[in-house]
Amino acid sequence: MSTLNYQERIPNNVDLAGNRQLQRALEHWQPRFLNWWKELGPERYQDADVYLRTAISVDENGWANYGYVKMPDYRWGIFLADQERDRRIGFGDLYGQPVWQQVPAEFRSVLRRLIVTQGDTEPASVEQQRLLGLTCPSLYDLRNLFQVNVEEGRHLWAMVYLLHAHFGRDGREEAEELLARHSGDADKPRILGTFNEPISDWLSFFMFTYFTDRDGKFQLKSLAESAFDPLARSCRFMLTEEAYHMHVGENGIGRIVKRTLDVMKEIGSEDPEAVRRAGAIDLATIQRYVNFWFSSSLDLFGSEQSSNAASAFANGIKGRPDEASFEDHLALDQVCEIEVPDGAGAMRREAVPMRNAMNEVTRRAFVADCEAGFIRWNRLIQKSGYQARLFLPSPRFRRAIGAWNGQPVAPDGSIVAREAWEARKGGWLPTEADGAFIRSLMRQVIEPGKVAGWISPPARKVNHLDADYEFVKFH
Numbered sequence: 522m523s524t525l526n527y528q529e530r531i532p533n534n535v536d537l538a539g540n541r542q543l544q545r546a547l548e549h550w551q552p553r554f555l556n557w558w559k560e561l562g563p564e565r566y567q568d569a570d571v572y573l574r575t576a577i578s579v580d581e582n583g584w585a586n587y588g589y590v591k592m593p594d595y596r597w598g599i600f601l602a603d604q605e606r607d608r609r610i611g612f613g614d615l616y617g618q619p620v621w622q623q624v625p626a627e628f629r630s631v632l633r634r635l636i637v638t639q640g641d642t643e644p645a646s647v648e649q650q651r652l653l654g655l656t657c658p659s660l661y662d663l664r665n666l667f668q669v670n671v672e673e674g675r676h677l678w679a680m681v682y683l684l685h686a687h688f689g690r691d692g693r694e695e696a697e698e699l700l701a702r703h704s705g706d707a708d709k710p711r712i713l714g715t716f717n718e719p720i721s722d723w724l725s726f727f728m729f730t731y732f733t734d735r736d737g738k739f740q741l742k743s744l745a746e747s748a749f750d751p752l753a754r755s756c757r758f759m760l761t762e763e764a765y766h767m768h769v770g771e772n773g774i775g776r777i778v779k780r781t782l783d784v785m786k787e788i789g790s791e792d793p794e795a796v797r798r799a800g801a802i803d804l805a806t807i808q809r810y811v812n813f814w815f816s817s818s819l820d821l822f823g824s825e826q827s828s829n830a831a832s833a834f835a836n837g838i839k840g841r842p843d844e845a846s847f848e849d850h851l852a853l854d855q856v857c858e859i860e861v862p863d864g865a866g867a868m869r870r871e872a873v874p875m876r877n878a879m880n881e882v883t884r885r886a887f888v889a890d891c892e893a894g895f896i897r898w899n900r901l902i903q904k905s906g907y908q909a910r911l912f913l914p915s916p917r918f919r920r921a922i923g924a925w926n927g928q929p930v931a932p933d934g935s936i937v938a939r940e941a942w943e944a945r946k947g948g949w950l951p952t953e954a955d956g957a958f959i960r961s962l963m964r965q966v967i968e969p970g971k972v973a974g975w976i977s978p979p980a981r982k983v984n985h986l987d988a989d990y991e992f993v994k995f996h
């Protein structure tokens with residue numbers, strides 16, 4: 522197991538002290554990161570004491586510390602999962618060759634772009650969520666928000682380390698740019714569309730952590746297969762933290778659904794307006810938010826057919842999630858069946874060479890992984906005796922990338938007339954009025970043990986502490 526020098530300015534298990542030049546470069550970047558954090562990180566609570574988990578090692582049996590910390594004092598460290606002895610490339614044309622500890626010159630620009638794109642999403646989500654603390658439904662949720670935020674900050678560190686350690690001057694410049702682009706900025710936006718959508722309410726936050734952090738999980742899983750070993754090891758450790766972010770989403774949505782069901786029982790009505798008047802979020806609105814965030818997250822995987830994805834696979838740069846679970850790691854003779862619009866209002870199937878369909882393979886794994894929460898939430902609804910169900914819309918619905926880009930597809934997957942789509946979209950996607958209603962519910966609750974009326978109290982503990990613990994202490 523690798524050891525950590527926790528006394529260093531930048532906690533790490535990459536022997537930073539043994540590389541003075543790299544250490545100095547990162548120590549130079551650190552105050553810029555802190556400036557960014559103070560300016561664009563969580564609003565108002567920079568000097569609150571927050572009960573947070575901090576990564577201190579990569580030991581599976583105890584990789585984190587829990588305790589009160591002011592967020593700007595959080596120990597953002599650099600941790601790579603332990604190096605596997607004699608690790609070999611697990612897929613593509615270079616299958617079976619030793620993995621790379623350094624970046625091969627011919628793959629330098631493509632690896633840099635992948636790392637920058639991944640790195641860009643991490644501070645973007647912190648920026649998107651920066652005002653949420655002002656409307657938290659409980660102290661428990663406030664703490665969870667900040668936990669997600671500081672860990673996204675650490676994920677940025679993970680990518681910046683790779684840029685500094687392996688990409689020389691270009692890498693250092695890219696690391697600066699990661700702090701210069703901002704979510705939603707008209708001149709310098711974040712790289713990917715979803716990461717420029719503002720997240721101004723907690724329903725959206727839970728949707729984001731459920732769907733968009735899960736996209737992150739699958740990107741990290743693909744990169745965890747990379748032949749570039751430091752990238753693979755970085756991503757493997759990031760996945761341990763990422764699991765918690767999705768758990769925040771799944772539990773948050775579950776608690777909202779539970780509260781809605783309780784209110785429906787209380788008032789003896791399923792009528793959305795009546796549910797809203799009673800201060801809860803009707804199931805139809807939750808479904809519209811699902812439709813929005815799921816479709817938005819699907820676009821992050823890219824086009825169904827992609828020659829870039831094919832060459833990244835061929836060259837060992839980016840694999841499939843859980844590559845070891847596939848039998849054929851060359852994927853040369855296989856095809857992937859995809860659905861495309863036939864141009865005449867219907868759909869046809871097309872066989873795509875498997876390597877060109879790697880984005881689609883990853884997207885399908887993501888879609889399957891999204892189902893688990895719906896099973897749980899629908900069980901709650903069923904137990905309460907209601908017929909309604911929440912569901913994932915068709916992956917063809919409201920797409921902005923790939924074969925279905927701009928196609929008028931209903932959430933059930935059927936192709937409809939364009940006018941019909943426009944006329945019905947208010948029933949499928951959050952409307953202005955939905956947004957205004959959700960915002961009207963967003964009132965801060967910070968008394969320990971108290972919870973806002975639109976969400977049920979948490980049932981889960983934080984590191985053995987009950988939900989009424991004073992997770993954040995204000996000054």
Ligand SMILES: [Fe+2]
Pocket residue numbers: 643672673676737763
């Ligand atoms: Fe992340």
Ligand SMILES: [Fe+2]
Pocket residue numbers: 673734737763766
């Ligand atoms: Fe995350």
